[in-house]
Amino acid sequence: MTRLLIANRGEIAIRVIRACRDLGISPVAVYSEADRAALHVRLADWAVPIGPAPARESYLVVEKLLDAAKKTGATMLHPGYGFLSENAAFARRVVEAGLTWVGPSPDSIAAMGSKTESRRRVLEAGVPIVPGMTTPARSADEIAEFGRENGFPLLLKAAAGGGGKGMRVVRSAEEVPAAFTRARSEARSYFADDAVYAELFVEHPRHVEVQVLGDTTGRIIAVGERECSLQRRHQKVLEECPSAAVGPELRARMEAVAVAAAKSVDYVSAGTVEFLLAKDGRFFFLEMNTRIQVEHPVTEMVYGVDLVTEMIRIARGEPMSLNEKPAPRGHAIQCRIYAEDPARGFAPSPGRILRLRRPQGPGIRVDSGVEGGDVVPLDYDPMIAKFVAWGRDRDEALRRMRRALSESRVDGIETSIPFFLSLLEDPDVVANRISTQFLDGWSYVPKRPPEDVAAASMVAAALESMDGAKKRRPPAAGSSGSGPGAWRTARTSFGLRE
Amino acid sequence: MTRLLIANRGEIAIRVIRACRDLGISPVAVYSEADRAALHVRLADWAVPIGPAPARESYLVVEKLLDAAKKTGATMLHPGYGFLSENAAFARRVVEAGLTWVGPSPDSIAAMGSKTESRRRVLEAGVPIVPGMTTPARSADEIAEFGRENGFPLLLKAAAGGGGKGMRVVRSAEEVPAAFTRARSEARSYFADDAVYAELFVEHPRHVEVQVLGDTTGRIIAVGERECSLQRRHQKVLEECPSAAVGPELRARMEAVAVAAAKSVDYVSAGTVEFLLAKDGRFFFLEMNTRIQVEHPVTEMVYGVDLVTEMIRIARGEPMSLNEKPAPRGHAIQCRIYAEDPARGFAPSPGRILRLRRPQGPGIRVDSGVEGGDVVPLDYDPMIAKFVAWGRDRDEALRRMRRALSESRVDGIETSIPFFLSLLEDPDVVANRISTQFLDGWSYVPKRPPEDVAAASMVAAALESMDGAKKRRPPAAGSSGSGPGAWRTARTSFGLRE
C-alpha cells in the first residue's frame, strides 16, 4: 500500500487524508508538540512528531519532514496549503529525496512564487496585470518612489507569500517606512524570506479567481471561477462558485487567460489564477497560487469534481480523470469558521472546544480540523472548519448556509459563526453588491437577543449556578425519560408577552 | 412567521426542521417522555409534550397532535415517514382542523394505503402488478387457498403498513397459521390495524422505486429511480441512485408507469412508486408510498433537488419549483445506521452515545437524529443516522462511502457501521450482483483485527485500567502540548513485525 506524507495540519491535512482513503493510499501525518492529540493525527495510519509548537521549528523544517517520510516509508508528499506548499526549494528537496511531490514542478512554483518573476512570465503570455514593482524593494524609499510614479494607495506584499499574510495597504508616502518594516518582519516570520514589493491598489475591485488543472500529458483545463471578494484583513472569509458578477462571456475570457497564464509555466497539478475584477469588467492577473486553495470545495460542489484526488493521480503520472471539461450545476458558498471572538474585535480564541455541533443535512458539506473535546492551539492559523452550502441557485445556497450557521453550536471557544449570521443578512451581500473593500467598512454588531431568548438565558444561568441543578440530567439508560413537570397555564413564552 | 408542526421524531423530524429553516418557517416539534432531551426538540422553535414513551400513547395519538398544533399556532403539519404519515383518517382530521397537510390528499393516501384498493386503481391505469389478494385475508385458510392457486412462497403484508414492518415470508401451507397470527399481531401494534393480505413472492428480484412529484396544477413528474434491493428482515439497509441495473430505456418506461400510477389517484406531493424488477427486465408495481421516503437523500444528491421543501411549497398551493425535469449527475449511496450490534445478531443497542464522530468532507451528506451525549431510546425505530455518499460514478460513491464509514466512530452503543464496512467489500455488492434476497444468504462475520491493531487495543485497555492512566489528558489550555516521550529505536509498530 502506497504511503503519502501530508506536510500540514488541521482541516487540509484531513482533506488530503480523505483523498488518500478514496484512492487506497495509506496517509502519514506529522505533528508538532501542540498537535499530538490533533484530529489529523488520529485519522492517519502513521504519525511522526516533528518538533516544538512553533511552525518554524516543526512544520517548516524540511529535514524533519523528509526524515518522517523516510521513517514511515512514504513515497509521496502532499504539502496542503500554507507552510511549505509554495516553497520551490522544498519541492526540489522532496523530488531529490526520491519522493513524488504532489504539486506543480519546482520550476513552476519558483516562477509563480516570486511575484516579480511571475509578472514577467504572464505578461509574455499576454495576460493583463496591475502595475507593480518587478523586483523586491530594497528600501522604503524605493517603494515611496514607486508610489509617487503610479499613485497611492499601494499594497505591500511578501514576495514569497500568499493567502493575505504579511500584506499591508499604504495610503501615503508618510506611511511607507513603518509599513515596510512591519511587512518585512511578518514576511520573515511567515515565509522565512523578508523580500517585499509594492503594487497599485485598485479601488473597490472584486477578487475573482479561476481554478486550473494540468496534467503531465500537457493538457490544461479551467474549472470555472470563484468569487472571493469578502475579505477581512486581506484574508478571504467567504467564497462562492460561480461569481454572480461573471456571465458566460466573461467566464470564457477569464478561463482562457487563466489557462494561458498556467501554460506560461507549463503548469501541472491543481492551481489557481487570481484576478482583480474591476467594476468596468476589466480584469488583472494578481498571482497564481501553485497549490490547492482553502476554498476549493465550492468548485468541487458545483463542478462535481475531486481536485485533491486529481492532484494525486496527476502526480503519479496519470492523465486527469476528467475526460471532458466538467459542467457546473447550481451555486456553492463557503464560510471559513475561525476560532476568534467577533464581539471582541475578532481576538483569537484558542482553547478547548467543550461541545461542537456541526451542521449537516441537505446541501451541506463540512471540512473541519477539530471535533468536540479538541483543543485549538494558539500556535497556528485560527481556521477550525469550513462550512460549504450548495443550492440550485445562489438564493438557495444562501438560505442553506444561514440554516447551517444557525444550527451550529460551539461552546468553550468563540468562533466567527455569529459574524457570518449577521453578514449573510446584509442586503448588499444578499444582492451581491460587494468588493474586496466591502468588509473594511462593515462592522459586526452583536445581535441583541429577543426578550424571550434573554429571559430564558438568564433563567438557565441562574439554574446552572444553583446547587443541585447539575444533578438533573437526562436518563442514562435507554428507557423512558422523566416527564415534564406540571404544565403552566400561561399562554405566552415563559410568562412573557411575545 | 408561519409555524409548521412535525408529527414525528428523530432524523426525519430534523430533516423537516431544516426544510422549514430554508423556507423561513418556524418549526414545531412534539415529543414523548422518552424524547424530552432529543435533538429534534432542541433544534425546534416550539416543542410540545404528547405523552408517554410508547408511540401508541404519544406519536400515534391524533388528538394530542392536533392539540399541540392549536397550542402553538401551527398552521401546517408534516407527518414525516412511519407513524401516521400514511393514515388517511389522520390526514383528513388535520385538514378538518383547518391545518395545511403537507402530503397527498386523504383520498390518494386511502387509495394507495390499502394495498388491495391500490392494485385495483393502478391495474385500471395499465400498471403491471404481481399476483396478489385484492382484499384482506379473513382467515389463514384463505391465505393457504391463495397459495395453492398461485404457488408458494407467499409474502404476508399488513394492509395498512409499509417500510417492511409486519411482513413475513411463508414457504408452505403448513407455515400459514402461525405466520398469519404473527403478522396480524405486528400489524396491530405498528399500524393499529390488523388487516393482512398475501401475494406471490417473486424470487431474486430487485426492489427499484421511482420518485414522483405532483403539484396542484395537475403536473406530475418522475425524478429517477432508486435501487433498494439490499434489505435485511425486509427492511432496506442500503439504497442507491440511480440503479446500476436500469438503463436509459428501462428508466424511461419505469418513470412513465410510475407517473401513470400516481395519476390514477390524482397524486399531489412527493411519493414513491415501488417496483419489483425481475431478472428478465419485467417489473411489477408493488405499492405506492404516499409520503417522503427514508432514502430520499440519494435522489436529492443526484438530481440536485430538495424534495421536502418542494412538498411544503406544493402544500401551500404553489407549483413545484422544478421548471424542467431535473437531470441526474453521478451516483449516490445511502447507508442506514442503526443502533444495533452486528456481532450479536443485530440485537438492539439502545443507550447513551458517549462519543460520536460523524463522517464529513467531499461528497458526504449526513442526516442524523442524534449527537454525541444523546440517549437512543429503546421505544422507537433503531435508525440513528443516514450516511449518504455522492460520486461522479458508482465506483467513486462506493469508495467515498467506505471512507465515511471508516472515519466514523460511535462509542457507548453499537451500530451497524462494522456491518456496512464488511458489506461494501463484498465482491457481489461491488459488482452489483444483488437481489432483495441477497442479505438473507449473507452473514456478518466480525473482522479479526490485524495483529498490530489487536496489540494496540490490548495495551490501551491495560493502560485505561491502570491507576493514574486517566489523569493524563491533553493540555486544557491552548498552549503547546507535552511532547512525546523518549522515542524507541525499534523499526516496527509497537515492536511487532508487520
Added chain:
Amino acid sequence: MKFRTRFADDKAGRALDVTAGAPSFEATLEGVPLSGDALAVRDGVWSLVGPDGRQIEVSVAFKNDGSVRAYAAGCLFGFELLDELTARALAATGGRSTRRVAHAAAAMPGRVLRVLVAPGEKVTQGQPILVLEAMKMENEVKSPRDGVVASVEAAAGQAVSAGDVLVRFEAGGE
C-alpha cells in the same frame, strides 16, 4: 502490571506485562516487547504511536461481564483482560465456563411481549421461552440450556434492563 488477555476463540490467552505506562509505554505481549507513545485522548479513547510511526486510535470500554469492547481501524472486537491474580484464581477453579447457568437473562433492554413457558415446564436448549420487544423488533429469548423452569420473573408488558433475570431453572435438572 501483569495481565492476561484472551480472544473468545483463543483458548490459551496471552500474557501482557506493562512495565511503563503513558505517555511512553513499555510492555511485553507473550514475551514480544512493545513500546511507543500513548495518549489518552478522552476517557476510553487512546492514540498509540509506535516507534515506526504506526498510529492507531483505539476506543476501549469495560463491559459488565468483564470483557473489553474495542474499536480500532474499522474493526469491532472483544477480548478478555484480567489482571494476573484474577486470571490465576479463575484458572484454578476451572474458569467461569464450568458453572451451569441457573437462569436466562435479558441480553438487551426491552419490553416483554409474550412469555412462552411456565414454571414446571421442561425446556430444551435453544427453545424460545419469551419474546422481547425493543426498537420495534420482536426478539425471541432462547433457553440457554436443557432444564426445567423453576420460576418466570417477568410478565408481559413489563420493561426489563439488560442483565435482568427472566426465567430461573431448577437446580441440576436435565
Added chain:
Amino acid sequence: MKFRTRFADDKAGRALDVTAGAPSFEATLEGVPLSGDALAVRDGVWSLVGPDGRQIEVSVAFKNDGSVRAYAAGCLFGFELLDELTARALAATGGRSTRRVAHAAAAMPGRVLRVLVAPGEKVTQGQPILVLEAMKMENEVKSPRDGVVASVEAAAGQAVSAGDVLVRFEAGGE
C-alpha cells in the same frame, strides 16, 4: 434564590428571583412571572420549554470576570448574574467600575512579539504598549488608561495566558 442580572448597556439591571428550580422552574424577572420546563442537557446546556411551547436551547458559561456568556437562537451575548448579596455589596461600594485599573492584562493567550513601553514612560489611554502574537495574527495591546508605567511584566518571546499582567501603572498618576 434571588439574583440581579444586567446587560453591559443596561445600567439598572433586573431582579431575578427563582422560586422553583428544574425540572419545573418558576421565577420572576423584574416582577414578571416566568415558568416552564427546564432540562439540563449537558453541563452548561439547557433546554427550556415555556407554557406556550416556546423551546430555547441555551448554552451558558461563567467567565473569569464573573460575567455569563450565553448562546441561544443564533445570538451570542453576555450579561452579569450576581446573587443578591454580592450585588448589594457591590452597589454599596459603588461597584467595580469606580476602581482605577492598576495594570494592563492579556485579553488572550499568546506570545509577546514586541514591548513598546518602558518603566517610567508616560502613556495615554489607547496607546499601543505591547504586540502579542496568537494564531499568526499580530495584536496590539492598548493602554487601558492614561498613566505612568511602573513595570513591564512580560518580555519579547514570552508566552502569556489570558489575564496575565503585562504592564503595571504607578498608583494615582495621570
